[in-house]
Amino acid sequence: MTAILQSTIMTGDSPHSTGDREPRFVLWIDGVGGYLVCTGRRVSFGGPAANDGAETADVPLLAGLSRRHASFVRTGEGWLIEAHGQAKVEGRPVHERTNLNDGYAIELGGSVRLRFRQPTVLSPTAAIEFESSHRPDRTVDAVILMDDLCLLGPGRENHIECPGWDRSAVVYRRGGGFFCRSEGELFIDGRQFSREAAFEPGQVVSGLDFRFRLEGVDGRR
Numbered sequence: 468m469t470a471i472l473q474s475t476i477m478t479g480d481s482p483h484s485t486g487d488r489e490p491r492f493v494l495w496i497d498g499v500g501g502y503l504v505c506t507g508r509r510v511s512f513g514g515p516a517a518n519d520g521a522e523t524a525d526v527p528l529l530a531g532l533s534r535r536h537a538s539f540v541r542t543g544e545g546w547l548i549e550a551h552g553q554a555k556v557e558g559r560p561v562h563e564r565t566n567l568n569d570g571y572a573i574e575l576g577g578s579v580r581l582r583f584r585q586p587t588v589l590s591p592t593a594a595i596e597f598e599s600s601h602r603p604d605r606t607v608d609a610v611i612l613m614d615d616l617c618l619l620g621p622g623r624e625n626h627i628e629c630p631g632w633d634r635s636a637v638v639y640r641r642g643g644g645f646f647c648r649s650e651g652e653l654f655i656d657g658r659q660f661s662r663e664a665a666f667e668p669g670q671v672v673s674g675l676d677f678r679f680r681l682e683g684v685d686g687r688r
Contacts, residue, residue, distance in 0.1 A: 491525065491684040492668060493607060494638075496619065496677070499629045500608035504681070506640070510612055511538045512575065512595075515604060526610055530601040532576045539612055540564075544591050546583070546612065553577060572598070586624050590616055594626050605684070615639055619677070633676050645681060649674045 489507030496502070505525055513524030514532040524535050536552040548554065550561040555574040559565075567573075573581040573595075580599040585591070591614040603610075611617055611626060618625040620635025636649045647653060648663045654673045655666045666672050668683045 489525075493605065493682045493684060494611070494617075494627075494679060495682065496627065496629060496679040498631065499627065501606065502609050502611050502627060503603060503605065503607045503684075504611045504613050504617070506613050508541045509538050510610075511535045513537075526595075526603055528579060528601045528603055530576065530579045532579065536575050537561075539567075539593075539595070541591055541612070541614060542566075544588070546585065546591070546593055548573065567593075584626070586626060587618065590614060590618070590626075592617055592626055613640075619679070629677065631676070634674070636674060636677060638681075647672050649677075651675050 489505065491506070492504040494502045494504050503526065507525065510526065511524040512526045512528060512532070513535045515527050515529055516523040517534070533552040537554050538549045538551070540547050540549055546567045547564050548556060548561060548567055549564045553576050554561040556565050556567065557571055567583045567585075569583070569585045571583045573583055575581070578599060579601045582596040582598050583593060584596060585593040593612045595610040595612065597609065609627070616637050616639035617627065618635060618637055619627045619629055619632075621629060621632045625635065634650050636647055639646050639648070644665050645667070646663060646665050650662070651674055653660045653662060653664050655664050656670050666681070668681045671678065671680050673679075
């Protein structure tokens with residue numbers, strides 16, 4: 468994993484959207500689950516969408532939270548949380564903002580319990596895991612705060628842990644598009660590549676022991 472990760476970091480870059488809302492995607496991994504992938508430097512969490520036409524949070528939860536209850540903000544190689552409503556980190560109230568470390572427990576509104584994970588110092592990408600029953604209206608297992616890349620594979624050193632996989636894969640962004648790198652054979656919609664290939668949302672990416680698909684949210688492909 469270390470070699471494939473370092474090689475990806477050396478060749479990749481991180482594009483940024485110019486729209487009002489950064490692109491969001493759902494990553495469906497066979498036999499593992501679904502993950503909401505947010506690509507912005509600031510990702511807001513809040514309550515469910517209302518019918519008044521106002522913009523909702525990037526991650527609207529089915530919970531009694533304000534519309535934009537808290538925001539996760541990337542600062543350099545790390546993340547902090549900004550509290551717009553009642554929030555705690557490691558049991559301590561957040562009055563404005565506080566830095567986050569791997570494994571920190573987060574509580575929003577007194578009932579929503581989350582876990583922050585940033586499993587490797589080689590990438591700013593982080594994961595928000597759900598520890599209470601509250602989920603977005605689009606059911607997913609976790610939220611990925613994606614910077615440059617996302618690690619998929621066995622073991623907690625990955626952003627998405629995939630039990631049963633024999634080898635790891637890296638999904639990363641470059642030049643506005645998505646790429647996958649794997650240590651073995653790689654297939655995009657059944658077409659074979661060697662170790663690395665570009666793919667588009669909607670295409671099926673597979674290897675010897677994995678299969679996944681990325682879908683756009685808000686009508687994006």
